[in-house]
Amino acid sequence: HQVLRVLPKSDEELQKVQELQALEHLQLDFWLAPRGLGLPVDIRVPFPSLQAVKAHLEASGVSYSIMIEDVQALVDEEQTEMLRSSRQLPLNTNTFNYEAYHTLDEIYNFMDMLVAENPNLVSKLEIGRSTENRPLYVLKFSTGGTKRPAIWIDTGIHSREWVTQASGVWFAKKIVQDHANREGVASILETMDIFLEIITNPDGFAFTQTSNRLWRKTRSKHSGSICVGVDPNRNWDAGFGEAGASGNPCTETYHGPYPNSEPEVKSIVDFVKSHGNIKAFVSIHSYSQLLLYPYGYTTTPVPDQQELHEVSAKAVAALSSLYGTKYEYGSIITTIYRASGGTIDWTYNQGIKYSFTFELRDTGRYGFLLPAKQIVPTAEETWLALKVIMEHARDNPY
Amino acid sequence: SLAMELPPSHFSAARAAAVAVGYLRYLRGGPGRGLELRALRRARRQDIDDVGHKYYLELELEDVLDKDRTVSCTAEVLYHLGSRGTAPDVQVTVQGELSSTEEADEEFYHRIRSLEKELVAENIPDSHGNVPPELEPIHLLAWVASGYVIWQNSTENTKFHLAQVKHVKQVKRSDEDLQFDFVVLLHEMVSQEVLPWEVTVLWHPQHGARVPQHS
Numbered sequence: 231h232q233v234l235r236v237l238p239k240s241d242e243e244l245q246k247v248q249e250l251q252a253l254e255h256l257q258l259d260f261w262l263a264p265r266g267l268g269l270p271v272d273i274r275v276p277f278p279s280l281q282a283v284k285a286h287l288e289a290s291g292v293s294y295s296i297m298i299e300d301v302q303a304l305v306d307e308e309q310t311e312m313l314r315s316s317r318q319l320p321l322n323t324n325t326f327n328y329e330a331y332h333t334l335d336e337i338y339n340f341m342d343m344l345v346a347e348n349p350n351l352v353s354k355l356e357i358g359r360s361t362e363n364r365p366l367y368v369l370k371f372s373t374g375g376t377k378r379p380a381i382w383i384d385t386g387i388h389s390r391e392w393v394t395q396a397s398g399v400w401f402a403k404k405i406v407q408d409h410a411n412r413e414g415v416a417s418i419l420e421t422m423d424i425f426l427e428i429i430t431n432p433d434g435f436a437f438t439q440t441s442n443r444l445w446r447k448t449r450s451k452h453s454g455s456i457c458v459g460v461d462p463n464r465n466w467d468a469g470f471g472e473a474g475a476s477g478n479p480c481t482e483t484y485h486g487p488y489p490n491s492e493p494e495v496k497s498i499v500d501f502v503k504s505h506g507n508i509k510a511f512v513s514i515h516s517y518s519q520l521l522l523y524p525y526g527y528t529t530t531p532v533p534d535q536q537e538l539h540e541v542s543a544k545a546v547a548a549l550s551s552l553y554g555t556k557y558e559y560g561s562i563i564t565t566i567y568r569a570s571g572g573t574i575d576w577t578y579n580q581g582i583k584y585s586f587t588f589e590l591r592d593t594g595r596y597g598f599l600l601p602a603k604q605i606v607p608t609a610e611e612t613w614l615a616l617k618v619i620m621e622h623a624r625d626n627p628y
Numbered sequence: 629s630l631a632m633e634l635p636p637s638h639f640s641a642a643r644a645a646a647v648a649v650g651y652l653r654y655l656r657g658g659p660g661r662g663l664e665l666r667a668l669r670r671a672r673r674q675d676i677d678d679v680g681h682k683y684y685l686e687l688e689l690e691d692v693l694d695k696d697r698t699v700s701c702t703a704e705v706l707y708h709l710g711s712r713g714t715a716p717d718v719q720v721t722v723q724g725e726l727s728s729t730e731e732a733d734e735e736f737y738h739r740i741r742s743l744e745k746e747l748v749a750e751n752i753p754d755s756h757g758n759v760p761p762e763l764e765p766i767h768l769l770a771w772v773a774s775g776y777v778i779w780q781n782s783t784e785n786t787k788f789h790l791a792q793v794k795h796v797k798q799v800k801r802s803d804e805d806l807q808f809d810f811v812v813l814l815h816e817m818v819s820q821e822v823l824p825w826e827v828t829v830l831w832h833p834q835h836g837a838r839v840p841q842h843s
Binding site: 277307330331438439443444446476481482483518556558559560564565566567578593594595596597598599600601602606 | 819820
């Protein structure tokens with residue numbers, strides 16, 4: 231169900247809207263009935279009637295806007311909210327539920343708790359603001375030093391890929407635990423820093439919770455189009471606008487009006503450039519179970535192709551060792567498709583040799599709607615692959 | 629020309645495999661059987677002059693309701709030259725037997741037939757990936773329906789997966805078939821678009837599933 235808002239500006243328009251009330255078979259539910267000129271009319275329209283209603287309005291030149299794109303999602307959210315408020319909020323990151331999907335606010339709260347519990351290891355940086363003015367937070371894990379060689383990990387750049395943000399939360403906790411137990415990545419933290427951006431596209435993430443679970447892009451509006459959003463993984467300055475991205479703002483792979491037009495992208499670009507010492511960059515997506523290295527925008531292999539291929543083989547073997555999850559690996563363009571303006575093509579061209587993209591579980595059975603009980607197994611196995619990459623970066627300085 | 633070996637990680641092999649799996653789901657899937665690709669073992673491609681591109685695949689499949697068992701099969705997927713409006717030709721040979729679903733099918737059939745009101749459901753799975761157990765057979769029938777749509781609409785430049793069942797409505801019939809009208813959301817990997825598709829499925833425990841002509 232969608233909720234449409236109509237603002238009748240003439241008697242003719244008002245009449246057209248009133249006509250809709252008489253069409254019982256459409257099963258329309260007027261949240262705000264037609265009352266007079268200039269007063270909004272809100273209509274809940276069941277899915278099967280959508281096309282007819284829109285056609286009726288458009289044929290008479292009556293303009294409408296989509297107030298709520300998916301009523302069911304709101305209802306679900308409401309019910310979930312009600313359940314949540316009757317449960318106890320997590321008091322610390324030990325009682326936080328890693329086996330569930332969380333809201334934007336819950337994840338921001340998690341970050342603050344993690345920092346508060348580990349002030350000597352974790353700090354929270356704001357690297358910019360989204361289109362809708364949400365903060366873009368990066369967690370920094372560091373045992374000291376000044377601008378040590380660093381590893382960057384981001385999750386949630388495509389907002390519908392929910393297992394990635396959820397895995398990012400798990401990674402954050404895991405890093406802290408390893409450090410406390412002097413195992414795992416503790417040795418990496420002796421000489422390197424880790425930067426983790428868990429919610430790389432907060433506007434999109436919020437939209438997946440309130441309106442459209444399958445929203446991918448940012449929520450920017452660029453002049454000249456009624457369509458919203460730019461694909462943040464086509465907006466980077468590497469083969470920008472070439473084959474492998476779309477110039478149509480109404481498509482899912484719209485590259486945007488120019489490179490780094492999206493604050494979500496520009497903030498990372500600025501961060502990487504000003505840091506200057508990032509040695510490994512991993513951008514995490516779902517789904518398909520792939521480990522990918524550059525390029526996506528050209529068939530020319532990267533100079534470090536052989537080494538990246540070997541590291542990928544090792545990382546994938548480590549991942550599989552836990553639950554038998556099968557991954558394929560290779561360059562973006564040979565393994566998945568041609569894609570221009572992509573994140574790791576840009577980071578590689580900046581000189582960050584160990585640039586990788588993951589596509590996490592699954593291979594299509596649930597796709598973007600991965601059951602919450604698979605969050606922790608996915609994060610656990612992915613972490614083994616990430617450690618291979620981090621250790622290789624540490625052991626092969628450049 | 630000769631068939632050329634492809635690495636199983638190559639995107640063209642993966643796309644052809646998705647077509648084969650869609651076709652097989654349409655042919656052999658049902659409320660008690662959902663086939664998933666476990667691994668693509670081998671892929672070869674042959675360019676046939678004036679005809680099109682043919683892929684020879686060796687696949688390992690699993691039944692999502694019986695994950696310990698896998699079954700091997702071979703498939704041939706021929707994408708026609710031009711590909712305008714013509715579905716790829718697909719042949720699949722399953723090695724060995726798929727486990728019987730007779731009992732589950734009969735149970736499902738009688739459960740639905742004895743419903744007082746026609747079944748209606750939405751958002752399968754929901755946002756968190758949940759499928760209520762009593763709706764899992766409907767979910768699997770949606771795989772059958774979308775398998776048909778995927779087979780019919782695939783080209784070498786597409787890779788479709790069922791993203792979600794947006795809406796399903798049972799339609800009571802005077803004959804013995806069960807009828808379900810689906811609105812499915814298909815995720816197309818190359819363009820990344822999510823496309824709503826209306827498709828009707830008729831199903832009977834002995835006759836299997838079919839998508840009527842004008843669906």
